[in-house]
Amino acid sequence: MRQSVPLRIFQGPSESGRARDTSRPVMLIGFQNQGNLGLGYLSSVLRQYGYSVHVVDIEQEPEKILQIALELNPVLIGFSLIFQFYIDRYALLVYLLRANGINCHFTMGGHFPSLSYQQTLELVPELDSVVRFEGETTLVELVDAVSTGQNWRDIHGLVYQDGEQVVATPARALVEDLDQLPYPERNYEPVEVLGRSIMPILASRGCARTCSFCSIHTFYRAAPGKIVRTRKPAEVVKEMRLLHEERGITIFLFQDDDFPLFGKTWRQWAGEFVDELHRSGLPEKVIWKMNCRADAVDRELFIRMRDAGLYLVYMGLESGSEQGLETLHKQITVEQNLRAVNILKSIGLMWEYGFMLLDPSSTFVSVRENLNFLRTILADGCLPVTFCRMLPYDGTPIKDELVRTGRLRGDVCNPDYDFLDPRLSDFYEGLTNVVSLKGWIHGLEAVTLQLGTAWHEVAIIERLFPALPGMQDYVKTLRRITMTSNELLLGVVEDLSYVYSDGRENHLDPEAIEKSREQILEDLITERDDFIYQHQETLLDALQLGALPNLVEEPAIVTASA
Ligand code: B12
Ligand code: SF4
Numbered sequence: 001m002r003q004s005v006p007l008r009i010f011q012g013p014s015e016s017g018r019a020r021d022t023s024r025p026v027m028l029i030g031f032q033n034q035g036n037l038g039l040g041y042l043s044s045v046l047r048q049y050g051y052s053v054h055v056v057d058i059e060q061e062p063e064k065i066l067q068i069a070l071e072l073n074p075v076l077i078g079f080s081l082i083f084q085f086y087i088d089r090y091a092l093l094v095y096l097l098r099a100n101g102i103n104c105h106f107t108m109g110g111h112f113p114s115l116s117y118q119q120t121l122e123l124v125p126e127l128d129s130v131v132r133f134e135g136e137t138t139l140v141e142l143v144d145a146v147s148t149g150q151n152w153r154d155i156h157g158l159v160y161q162d163g164e165q166v167v168a169t170p171a172r173a174l175v176e177d178l179d180q181l182p183y184p185e186r187n188y189e190p191v192e193v194l195g196r197s198i199m200p201i202l203a204s205r206g207c208a209r210t211c212s213f214c215s216i217h218t219f220y221r222a223a224p225g226k227i228v229r230t231r232k233p234a235e236v237v238k239e240m241r242l243l244h245e246e247r248g249i250t251i252f253l254f255q256d257d258d259f260p261l262f263g264k265t266w267r268q269w270a271g272e273f274v275d276e277l278h279r280s281g282l283p284e285k286v287i288w289k290m291n292c293r294a295d296a297v298d299r300e301l302f303i304r305m306r307d308a309g310l311y312l313v314y315m316g317l318e319s320g321s322e323q324g325l326e327t328l329h330k331q332i333t334v335e336q337n338l339r340a341v342n343i344l345k346s347i348g349l350m351w352e353y354g355f356m357l358l359d360p361s362s363t364f365v366s367v368r369e370n371l372n373f374l375r376t377i378l379a380d381g382c383l384p385v386t387f388c389r390m391l392p393y394d395g396t397p398i399k400d401e402l403v404r405t406g407r408l409r410g411d412v413c414n415p416d417y418d419f420l421d422p423r424l425s426d427f428y429e430g431l432t433n434v435v436s437l438k439g440w441i442h443g444l445e446a447v448t449l450q451l452g453t454a455w456h457e458v459a460i461i462e463r464l465f466p467a468l469p470g471m472q473d474y475v476k477t478l479r480r481i482t483m484t485s486n487e488l489l490l491g492v493v494e495d496l497s498y499v500y501s502d503g504r505e506n507h508l509d510p511e512a513i514e515k516s517r518e519q520i521l522e523d524l525i526t527e528r529d530d531f532i533y534q535h536q537e538t539l540l541d542a543l544q545l546g547a548l549p550n551l552v553e554e555p556a557i558v559t560a561s562a
Contacts, residue, residue, distance in 0.1 A: 030080030040184025174225035320373020381479035
């Protein structure tokens with residue numbers, strides 16, 4: 001069947017008047033956990049032009065994906081690579097598909113393929129093309145051309161191998177008006193917490209900042225067009241309302257790189273968004289989370305946002321050392337980080353944070369400054385300790401600097417670097433021998449993740465369920481368990497830092513630490529399950545009645561110290 005849909009959002013010489021054949025589906029493969037907005041937008045735009053789209057989770061067995069591809073006989077397969085360290089996995093899958101007779105056009109998009117396209121084509125040689133930057137328009141044009149056997153090599157925004165040469169067509173401009181895009185397709189079951197459904201959403205794209213470890217700003221700066229684009233507040237609220245009414249979504253996760261808040265223009269945007277929310281009546285029915293920088297936290301604005309449903313704030317604090325913040329080019333001070341945390345605590349807003357214990361400028365002094373910073377912000381047991389080691393991703397200024405100074409190590413999937421003080425590498429390795437970082441921080445069953453989940457539930461109960469008797473006591477218990485866990489982990493890291501910096505004797509006993517970790521997890525799970533089971537009828541009734549939220553009159557998570 002041939003179908004012709006009028007072109008609406010496409011402009012420019014290479015886009016006009018292309019024929020299309022929508023008889024074969026398009027297959028998109030990507031990381032689906034928690035809902036992938038990139039794939040959602042690509043799918044809905046393709047559908048707008050008459051294509052059927054089949055989205056497949058990269059986490060499925062490769063053989064299963066092959067079977068789906070064989071059954072679908074797609075006109076094109078689009079691979080979405082949002083995490084650089086997944087490239088080997090994609091390379092294997094692409095090889096498997098080709099080797100088993102899937103002969104359609106293979107393309108790939110995302111940050112890494114956009115910024116390191118030459119390397120992408122080397123690592124995944126079976127790809128016919130790479131789509132650079134925001135892919136909505138380029139992908140439709142590409143499918144149009146491929147489906148009708150036309151030349152696709154002149155389409156803007158593409159890279160491909162031509163004999164020995166890698167050809168990059170002119171870069172495609174970023175989407176100018178995000179509200180012209182259809183809403184992202186979300187035809188999957190939402191994740192639930194305590195029976196409340198969660199969906200990701202975007203209010204903007206791009207980031208105006210220039211943190212040295214981040215590839216987001218280079219991604220948006222390398223493409224022509226305005227770097228940061230905000231949607232109209234009314235359009236965002238309309239999408240939320242539809243999702244609430246049609247899908248019963250009550251928790252929205254804004255995945256914006258940097259939610260529009262900072263400076264006069266975006267502060268005004270945030271104000272209008274809050275007003276729109278109130279006009280829609282949503283603050284009585286839904287809650288939302290967003291990501292921002294610590295320097296955007298302003299008491300008055302955050303109180304207004306809290307009262308309009310904001311329940312969780314993620315901040316990339318990243319470092320508690322001035323030297324670290326400078327190396328990471330955060331353009332923020334330790335004081336500003338502390339101030340933001342204190343404001344959020346004082347107004348009863350739950351927060352989460354990203355933190356890098358080690359970065360390329362680290363010294364044992366900065367490691368201990370970081371530990372002290374974590375001790376300060378977590379002293380009340382409000383949240384578990386979390387940290388990672390900075391990784392030099394492609395497209396980041398810090399990776400270029402490490403290359404320039406000859407300190408870059410590792411490979412694409414495991415990028416690494418030499419510290420200025422080589423004892424820090426031994427320290428980090430020693431740390432992974434003494435404590436299982438997977439068991440504490442990074443794994444699915446890790447203490448940090450489990451504690452974080454329990455705290456997240458508290459924030460949701462406080463905002464979306466009626467007041468539960470015993471909540472204050474439960475929060476106290478959670479704080480006690482969190483404090484025990486934090487003190488143990490921070491103490492171990494600190495003791496070990498002296499083993500490697502000052503040659504102190506290592507008295508740490510990995511087995512004893514592991515036993516304590518297991519005990520902490522057991523205590524947590526027992527307390528959490530007891531509390532939830534004790535109140536399960538009230539929680540279930542509230543879900544059935546669509547009960548009104550218990551809005552922040554006296555939130556248990558406010559800290560006296562703040
Ligand atoms: C939401 C999110 C998550 C969600 C993922 C949800 C999901 N299934 O998508 C969760 C919370 C699970 C997550 C986890 C992690 N994340 Co994350 N995450 C993000 C975030 C904030 C937003 C992604 C998004 O929705 N963007 C909006 C959409 C519209 O844009 P997009 O994805 O870029 O897609 C567009 C283009 O890239 C392109 N495109 C993309 N794919 C394709 C495919 C084709 C065929 C085409 C044509 C075009 C195309 O077109 C799309 C539409 O315009 C990004 C930051 C960012 N801006 O991308 C970080 C980001 C992707 N995450 C990152 C990281 C590091 C992680 C973690 C490792 C963090 C950690 N320490 O645990 C984990 C890894 C999880 C794992 N697999 O183990 C890094 C990746 C760095 C890198 N270069 O590899 C990013 C870039 C953040 C950063 N500051 O550096 N993350
Ligand atoms: S880390 Fe956050 S604030 Fe910094 S450039 Fe990246 S997205 Fe922007």
